[in-house]
Amino acid sequence: MIHTKLDPFPKDFLWGSASAAYQVEGAWNLDGKGKSVWDEFVRIPNKTFKGSNGDVAVDHYHRFKEDIALMAEQGLKTYRFSIAWTRILPDGRGEINQKGLDFYSDLINELLKYGIEPIVTLYHWDLPQALEDAYGGWESRQVIQDFTNYAKILFDAYSDRVNYWVSLNEQNVFMMHGFLMASHPPAVTDPKRMYAANHIANLANASVIKAFRDGKYPGKIGPSFAMSPAYAVDCQPENVIATENMLDLFTNFWMDVYVYGRYPKVALKNLAKNGLAPVFEAGDEDLLKAGKPDFMGVNYYQSMTIASNPLDGVTMTGEANYSGKKGTTKEAGQPGMYKIVSNPYLEKTNWDWTIDPAGLRISLRRISSRYDLPILITENGLGDFDTLEADGQVHDQPRIDYLKTHCLAIQEAITDGVEVLGYCTWSFTDLLSWLNGYQKRYGFVYVDRDETNEKELKRYKKDSFNWYRDVIRTNGASLSE
Ligand code: NOJ
Numbered sequence: 001m002i003h004t005k006l007d008p009f010p011k012d013f014l015w016g017s018a019s020a021a022y023q024v025e026g027a028w029n030l031d032g033k034g035k036s037v038w039d040e041f042v043r044i045p046n047k048t049f050k051g052s053n054g055d056v057a058v059d060h061y062h063r064f065k066e067d068i069a070l071m072a073e074q075g076l077k078t079y080r081f082s083i084a085w086t087r088i089l090p091d092g093r094g095e096i097n098q099k100g101l102d103f104y105s106d107l108i109n110e111l112l113k114y115g116i117e118p119i120v121t122l123y124h125w126d127l128p129q130a131l132e133d134a135y136g137g138w139e140s141r142q143v144i145q146d147f148t149n150y151a152k153i154l155f156d157a158y159s160d161r162v163n164y165w166v167s168l169n170e171q172n173v174f175m176m177h178g179f180l181m182a183s184h185p186p187a188v189t190d191p192k193r194m195y196a197a198n199h200i201a202n203l204a205n206a207s208v209i210k211a212f213r214d215g216k217y218p219g220k221i222g223p224s225f226a227m228s229p230a231y232a233v234d235c236q237p238e239n240v241i242a243t244e245n246m247l248d249l250f251t252n253f254w255m256d257v258y259v260y261g262r263y264p265k266v267a268l269k270n271l272a273k274n275g276l277a278p279v280f281e282a283g284d285e286d287l288l289k290a291g292k293p294d295f296m297g298v299n300y301y302q303s304m305t306i307a308s309n310p311l312d313g314v315t316m317t318g319e320a321n322y323s324g325k326k327g328t329t330k331e332a333g334q335p336g337m338y339k340i341v342s343n344p345y346l347e348k349t350n351w352d353w354t355i356d357p358a359g360l361r362i363s364l365r366r367i368s369s370r371y372d373l374p375i376l377i378t379e380n381g382l383g384d385f386d387t388l389e390a391d392g393q394v395h396d397q398p399r400i401d402y403l404k405t406h407c408l409a410i411q412e413a414i415t416d417g418v419e420v421l422g423y424c425t426w427s428f429t430d431l432l433s434w435l436n437g438y439q440k441r442y443g444f445v446y447v448d449r450d451e452t453n454e455k456e457l458k459r460y461k462k463d464s465f466n467w468y469r470d471v472i473r474t475n476g477a478s479l480s481e
Helices: 037-041 060-074 098-113 129-135 142-158 171-179 191-214 237-260 265-273 284-289 357-371 397-416 463-473
Strands: 014-018 078-082 117-123 164-169 220-227 230-232 296-300 304-307 338-341 375-379 420-426 445-447 459-461
Touching: 014 117, 014 375, 014 463, 037 129, 060 098, 060 459, 060 463, 078 164, 078 420, 098 117, 098 142, 117 142, 117 375, 129 142, 142 191, 164 171, 164 191, 164 375, 171 191, 171 220, 171 237, 191 220, 191 237, 191 284, 220 237, 220 375, 230 237, 237 265, 237 296, 237 304, 237 338, 237 357, 296 357, 357 375, 357 397, 397 420, 397 463
Parallel strands: 014 078, 014 420, 078 117, 117 164, 164 220, 220 296, 230 304, 296 375, 375 420
Antiparallel strands: 304 338, 445 459
8 A cells, every 4th residue: 555645643642662671770689679580591601792681781770760851851752661570579479579669669650750651561571580490480380370460469559550561571582582592591492392381471461461351450451572574585375375384383373362362273283293282271261362452562673584494494493692693583494384584675784683664564554454453562673883972972873764764664554544552662771682782772872881891871862862852742743854
């Protein structure tokens, strides 16, 4: 569909930005916080760039007022952040840590003081280590109840002030990296364990959403999914079938469960053939069906291009780390099903991710038509090396270009008929990239530190800061100027 004129963004469109606790807060062992699996994982040699970790991160824990004042200056309408489970429940269950509850209460109040809508992510990958030690974390059904209890504590504490909740962030990513590529905790390479743990995470997600409904809390809740639309490399039918396989195994496989409470049949049959199909127990089906979200959260960075894969072709399992490409999306695949190939029409970022704004429009349209839910874009952004000039300026034109073309793609999708509630860029300040340390930057605000030297963590506004301020002020009209 080619539009000669674009519809305006809705009046109450939530222009925002996002972060995650482990990537910004620091204060990893202060005020009663327990250890998460990431606090342990980063200490394994060679897992992260130069051994970087989030012990201090960008010290948002102590500087959140300064950061929120900058958000207010930019005019943000919303800020998405995650809560560290181990600040609230140091052991993942049991005793509540009041200081943790107070920290997020203060943060929420500070946002509201400036009229910034908080979007709270319940889980952004930092599982309590105590639960990993006690019963294997996501591999045990005990986590369903523990995650639900934790979520209820948050709903009780903050739902008088929070209208938007994200349940699990990028379940597809933390499962595949954690259990197929060993590049996230628990650092396993075992598809059988991945599909079993993933089924449990689906149940936990549904259980939390059901608890939200049963508790009649006000507001809306949904998961955030890492969406990469798949394109066939060409119109050869076998490449198109491979693309359908990819969609079924890596997109519909999660989103169908969130919305319809069932796995796509073709994916299930394929998993069953390989002895990987999730095992249903009594009550699972009902629980999954009771967990329908209010919106679909979408994290979008890039698209994938797909070709058929011979039976002895490339495979996806295999250890990967920040430098090794083995097992990463670059040459991943499943013999007999699909493989990922390069797309000659798309440019790439410095981290080899495709730059494809139309892929965002395509994603929004597909999700809207298939699931009939409003969409909240919970992440989108460009990871790049940025340079702090001697005069304190950061000229991040590639980021402006990236964000601008993606915002215009959203406007196209809105004009197509998709309901989009808001848009959160990743990220507001620079922050820790899980595996890539502090060299891969995403923020509107430069934070002066690197992997080995925390320096003074001084904040500097990049060019993109002012650019986004104008986008928000004009409710998107400046994008077309
Ligand atoms: C998605 C994740 O949710 C976020 O934590 C991460 O830093 C970004 N992708 C960029 O890779």
